[in-house]
Amino acid sequence: MDIKTIAPATPQRRPLSPNIQHYRPQLTSVLSIANRITGVILSVGAVGLVIWLSAAAAGAEPYAAVQQAIGSWIGRFVLFGCTFAFFLHLCGGIRHLVWDTVHGFELRSIYISGWSVVAASIALTVAAWAAGLCVGGGL
Incomplete structure (x- = not known):
């Protein structure tokens, strides 16, 4: 028996992963990834806070320049995003603290x-x- 008789005549397209076509992101996985992303955003925002404080300590001109950048629509958008990142990270942390008390692991409670x-x-x-x-x- 040679290999040609065993192998099919036309190659079949096999999926790379059995579940990749059926995967739907779950709330828990999205929030977990978002928590990590917001941590990075908050780290970058902390550098921005240090720049703002340094400009305030350096004098009126550097402070005015930084305030002008923060006051622009892009600056406000970034500040709004940092604010949301802060509160998402904070609320997610509180959720994890509740989980540390071994409460809220029922599927319904997790989604709520x-x-x-x-x-x-x-x-x-x-x-x-x-x-x-x-x-x-x-x-």
């Missing part, structure tokens, strides 16, 4: 807490910006 993290992050971001705009009279 996951969507609560997303909703709370959005609400806290909007509330922080609304408070900043009301108290500060705008950025």
Whole structure:
């Protein structure tokens, strides 16, 4: 028996992974990845905070230049993103602290807490910006 009689005449396309065509991201995996991404964003934002504080310590001209960059629409967009990243990371951390007490591992509780993290992050971001705009009279 030679190999030609065993192998099919036309090659079949086999998937690279058995489940790759059927994979749908789960809330838990998306939030886990988002938590890591927000940690990186917050690290970059911390460098931006140091630049802002250094400019304030350096004098009026450097501070005005940094304030002008922060006050632009791109700067405000970045600040808004950093604010959301902060609250998403914070709420996700609180969720993990609850899990550390060995509570909330039922599937229903996992999804409720996951969507609560997303909703709370959005609400806290909007509330922080609304408070900043009301108290500060705008950025």
